[in-house]
Amino acid sequence: MAKVKGISILEILILFFFITYLLLPILAIIIFSISDTWGVGDPLPRSFTLKWYINSFMNKDLLISIGRSMFISFISVIIGLIIILPTAYIVRCNLRSLEPLVRFFTLFPYVLPGVILALGLIQIYSKPPFPIAGTIYILLFAYIAISLPFMYFVISNSLQSIDVKTLTEASQSLGAGMIDTFFRVIIPNITPGIINASLLTFAGLLGEYTLVNLLLGARFKTLQVYLYTAMNTEGHTASVLTVIYFIMVSIVSFVVIRVVRGIIGEKKEIPVLK
Amino acid sequence: MSYLCVESISKRFSNIIAVENVTFNVEKGNFISLLGPSGCGKTTTLRMIAGFELPDEGRIILNEKDITSLPPNKRNIGMVFQSYALFPNLTAYENIAYGLRIRKLPARFIKEKVDSLLDLIKLTNVKDHYPYQLSGGQQQRVALARALAIEPDVLLLDEPLSALDAKIRVVLREEIRELQKKLKITTVYVTHDQEEALSMADLVVVMNQGRIEQIGTPWEIYNNPKSAFVANFVGQLNSLKGKVIDTREGIIEVNTVPIRSIPSSILTANSELDFMCRPENVKILTRDEKEVNTFEGKVIKVIFAGSIIRFLVEWNSYNLYIDTFNQRVIDIPREGERIRFSIPPEALVPLR
Amino acid sequence: MIKVISYFKNNFINILLILPFFILCLMFLLLPAINLIKGSFTDMNGNFVGLSNYYAVVTRRYYQISIINSLNISIISSIAGLIVGLLTSYVLLRITERSKNLLLIFTNVTSNFAGIPLAFGYIILLGTNGIITMFLLKKLGIDLYQNFSLYSVTGIAIAYLYFQIPLATLLIFPSFFAIKKEWQEASLSLGASEFYFWRKVGIPILTPGIIATFVILFANALGAYVTPQALTNGTFNIITLRLAHFLTSEVNPDYNKADALAVILGVLLVFSLVINLKMNKRSQLWQK
Numbered sequence: 001m002a003k004v005k006g007i008s009i010l011e012i013l014i015l016f017f018f019i020t021y022l023l024l025p026i027l028a029i030i031i032f033s034i035s036d037t038w039g040v041g042d043p044l045p046r047s048f049t050l051k052w053y054i055n056s057f058m059n060k061d062l063l064i065s066i067g068r069s070m071f072i073s074f075i076s077v078i079i080g081l082i083i084i085l086p087t088a089y090i091v092r093c094n095l096r097s098l099e100p101l102v103r104f105f106t107l108f109p110y111v112l113p114g115v116i117l118a119l120g121l122i123q124i125y126s127k128p129p130f131p132i133a134g135t136i137y138i139l140l141f142a143y144i145a146i147s148l149p150f151m152y153f154v155i156s157n158s159l160q161s162i163d164v165k166t167l168t169e170a171s172q173s174l175g176a177g178m179i180d181t182f183f184r185v186i187i188p189n190i191t192p193g194i195i196n197a198s199l200l201t202f203a204g205l206l207g208e209y210t211l212v213n214l215l216l217g218a219r220f221k222t223l224q225v226y227l228y229t230a231m232n233t234e235g236h237t238a239s240v241l242t243v244i245y246f247i248m249v250s251i252v253s254f255v256v257i258r259v260v261r262g263i264i265g266e267k268k269e270i271p272v273l274k
Numbered sequence: 275m276s277y278l279c280v281e282s283i284s285k286r287f288s289n290i291i292a293v294e295n296v297t298f299n300v301e302k303g304n305f306i307s308l309l310g311p312s313g314c315g316k317t318t319t320l321r322m323i324a325g326f327e328l329p330d331e332g333r334i335i336l337n338e339k340d341i342t343s344l345p346p347n348k349r350n351i352g353m354v355f356q357s358y359a360l361f362p363n364l365t366a367y368e369n370i371a372y373g374l375r376i377r378k379l380p381a382r383f384i385k386e387k388v389d390s391l392l393d394l395i396k397l398t399n400v401k402d403h404y405p406y407q408l409s410g411g412q413q414q415r416v417a418l419a420r421a422l423a424i425e426p427d428v429l430l431l432d433e434p435l436s437a438l439d440a441k442i443r444v445v446l447r448e449e450i451r452e453l454q455k456k457l458k459i460t461t462v463y464v465t466h467d468q469e470e471a472l473s474m475a476d477l478v479v480v481m482n483q484g485r486i487e488q489i490g491t492p493w494e495i496y497n498n499p500k501s502a503f504v505a506n507f508v509g510q511l512n513s514l515k516g517k518v519i520d521t522r523e524g525i526i527e528v529n530t531v532p533i534r535s536i537p538s539s540i541l542t543a544n545s546e547l548d549f550m551c552r553p554e555n556v557k558i559l560t561r562d563e564k565e566v567n568t569f570e571g572k573v574i575k576v577i578f579a580g581s582i583i584r585f586l587v588e589w590n591s592y593n594l595y596i597d598t599f600n601q602r603v604i605d606i607p608r609e610g611e612r613i614r615f616s617i618p619p620e621a622l623v624p625l626r
Numbered sequence: 627m628i629k630v631i632s633y634f635k636n637n638f639i640n641i642l643l644i645l646p647f648f649i650l651c652l653m654f655l656l657l658p659a660i661n662l663i664k665g666s667f668t669d670m671n672g673n674f675v676g677l678s679n680y681y682a683v684v685t686r687r688y689y690q691i692s693i694i695n696s697l698n699i700s701i702i703s704s705i706a707g708l709i710v711g712l713l714t715s716y717v718l719l720r721i722t723e724r725s726k727n728l729l730l731i732f733t734n735v736t737s738n739f740a741g742i743p744l745a746f747g748y749i750i751l752l753g754t755n756g757i758i759t760m761f762l763l764k765k766l767g768i769d770l771y772q773n774f775s776l777y778s779v780t781g782i783a784i785a786y787l788y789f790q791i792p793l794a795t796l797l798i799f800p801s802f803f804a805i806k807k808e809w810q811e812a813s814l815s816l817g818a819s820e821f822y823f824w825r826k827v828g829i830p831i832l833t834p835g836i837i838a839t840f841v842i843l844f845a846n847a848l849g850a851y852v853t854p855q856a857l858t859n860g861t862f863n864i865i866t867l868r869l870a871h872f873l874t875s876e877v878n879p880d881y882n883k884a885d886a887l888a889v890i891l892g893v894l895l896v897f898s899l900v901i902n903l904k905m906n907k908r909s910q911l912w913q914k
Binding site: 347 | 806
């Protein structure tokens with residue numbers, strides 16, 4: 001096997017295949033989004049244009065759908081955080097015995113993919129006492145519920161890495177109450193974990209289609225729903241929207257990676273007491 | 275020619291010299307220890323003997339064969355790693371049998387050999403246990419048996435006891451030495467613990483920053499260290515700065531106090547040298563006793579360490595350590611009291 | 627009982643604060659699941675009917691095909707994904723730290739593309755008028771659609787691979803680190819060849835990790851809804867699309883049959899999860 005700088009040709013080929021395979025569909029959509037005229041049976045467009053992008057920024061429906069997606073994802077993340085932070089902290093510090101139960105719920109997303117969850121939710125919540133099926137509330141609660149496990153996982157790991165139990169005891173020995181400790185010591189020290197959990201969940205919800213489609217249908221046109229209908233009717237608009245969506249989640253990914261690298265890059269520092 | 279000859283080997287990593295011009299010989303059946311602080315090159319030297327690193331210069335000869343560039347699996351060496359490196363998916367029995375199975379030896383022979391080794395290390399009852407089911411000490415013994423099973427020409431151990439509790443370390447130390455003597459297997463033992471090296475080895479190679487500081491028996495290394503580094507690394511010492519004022523009588527002056535030591539060629543006229551004096555060599559005197567080099571000092575601290583009592587004594591602008599055995603009959607001077615002691619002339623060892 | 631009461635008293639505020647988490651999980655995760663299971667054993671009016679719903683589902687040709695198709699495409703895409711994942715992981719081990727990080731970032735970012743964008747991209751690439759389809763036809767004279775269709779099992783599997791391969795790589799890659807250099811050195815010192823080491827020690831140690839990965843890929847493919855839906859507009863007969871059909875198209879849906887089908891899928895997923903956990907435990911034991 002010919003070797004170049006310690007890595008053989010075969011291995012380079014494998015990497016090349018890997019990268020190409022992942023890149024092709026993305027490139028295809030980008031090309032489509034800037035294509036103008038397309039001859040019959042031509043592999044590639046004859047001319048290019050940016051008019052689809054310009055049109056999109058004037059397309060009210062498209063912009064509103066993006067707005068809806070960001071809105072529901074944002075609210076879900078915020079509420080999720082408010083619920084998860086005290087939960088993770090208390091379970092880790094005071095109520096260790098409940099940890100197995102929490103872990104049990106963390107595994108749920110694996111056995112309840114979107115379709116099954118939607119089926120279950122509709123049957124319960126289309127009747128009293130909580131007939132919220134068909135309203136935005138069922139989507140909101142569903143989104144929060146499926147985000148909780150992942151957020152718990154990230155936050156709990158964060159807490160573990162800062163040895164939260166010892167920090168809490170140190171803080172209490174210095175006279176601080178639980179609330180003070182929580183806001184002055186714990187939160188500042190797990191900020192990277194919080195950012196990670198929030199951003200990843202946000203990006204994930206932006207890309208969520210199953211629940212919004214099956215629970216609300218066309219009643220709440222998020223980015224993904226709009227994308228699906230546009231895919232079959234206005235292909236160019238769909239491709240532009242895809243590019244916009246992809247840029248949005250890529251930015252989120254990059255920020256997360258920066259934050260993670262910040263954690264790994266740091267040496268073990270003495271945690272900060274604000 | 276010695277059984278194992280390491281001749282002037284050197285090794286560089288990027289621009290760091292790990293091992294420089296190291297030479298030593300081991301006779302067949304002997305136990306030699308490579309002793310030194312972290313980063314002194316002792317592990318790298320061992321790995322070159324094992325074949326996991328290639329020396330940049332020099333040769334390694336084992337049993338009259340030049341093995342310098344031989345791959346590790348062709349050298350017939352037995353290696354015990356610091357982290358034991360037992361194969362986690364194999365039982366203790368299978369770990370020990372590993373090297374034998376490779377050599378395609380008959381099954382009955384393998385069983386005999388492995389069983390006898392298990393018996394030797396007293397682990398017959400856990401032979402079907404997996405590494406994760408064994409304690410640190412047990413894993414260490416299995417690792418040892420595994421290396422011995424193939425009847426290697428030389429046994430190499432890389433700080434095998436450093437991950438264990440102090441008590442177990444002492445026990446295993448003796449067991450390893452007993453085993454080695456019984457099987458008469460040539461052994462190279464790397465450690466940073468001077469107690470281990472001194473108590474186990476026939477010969478000690480003290481290393482520092484890639485170079486050899488001194489080779490000698492434990493007795494020589496301890497009592498006649500050739501350099502300040504060796505003296506400091508092996509055991510406690512008092513270091514006195516002395517000026518030679520009489521070369522014929524061997525009298526030196528420490529802070530204007532004359533002290534009689536042993537005349538030698540090192541003690542040239544008017545030279546200023548560091549003199550090592552081991553705490554246990556200083557003799558505590560009663561009120562009436564008088565010896566050569568009798569002095570008096572003030573006890574600053576008394577440290578009771580069980581079998582040994584250590585005094586920190588203020589004398590002649592020095593804080594001297596004086597060790598004595600805990601003999602219940604004798605009156606122990608207390609903090610703040612005066613103490614009389616004598617430094618025998620032979621206790622003062624000049625260092626270069 | 628007294629113990630429970632005093633426990634509550636002491637931890638009153640704590641329990642209050644963690645209540646929202648449990649209430650939400652209960653109401654929107656656990657309850658739907660329980661309800662599904664219950665529904666699969668009852669009829670429209672809530673009467674217990676034993677296994678008749680299940681029987682109805684597994685004996686209908688329609689549903690049989692959906693189960694077979696689901697299993698089929700999941701196994702195919704998982705095996706293919708696993709193989710490519712293994713190869714890629716092995717190569718990743720050999721490249722520089724910087725390249726490795728770049729590749730992991732790349733994998734991370736492109737994983738966001740899965741779902742509708744993925745389906746759309748593949749239609750543009752390999753659809754009947756796709757870029758690649760036309761390229762092969764115009765420039766190389768090969769008619770791709772003679773023997774192939776993006777909307778067949780093969781085509782859909784290719785789309786599935788898009789998210790299976792990165793997932794496989796990310797899961798398998800850490801397993802390679804489980805092989806400690808010292809084990810390899812110890813093996814060498816005992817006289818073994820590299821091959822012998824991998825055969826006796828290396829691969830047995832990697833095996834639980836490989837099985838665990840396969841099982842996750844399998845579960846991942848089984849539960850996939852968006853990609854096949856968007857690609858075939860809901861016409862591909864797999865379990866997830868059948869269930870979705872219930873919710874979107876049927877006028878008087880027979881929820882009980884749907885529940886039974888959902889439980890069948892759920893059981894397959896639970897089974898996968900259990901195997902995954904067992905394999906992970908085994909791997910962890912060996913890391914001690």
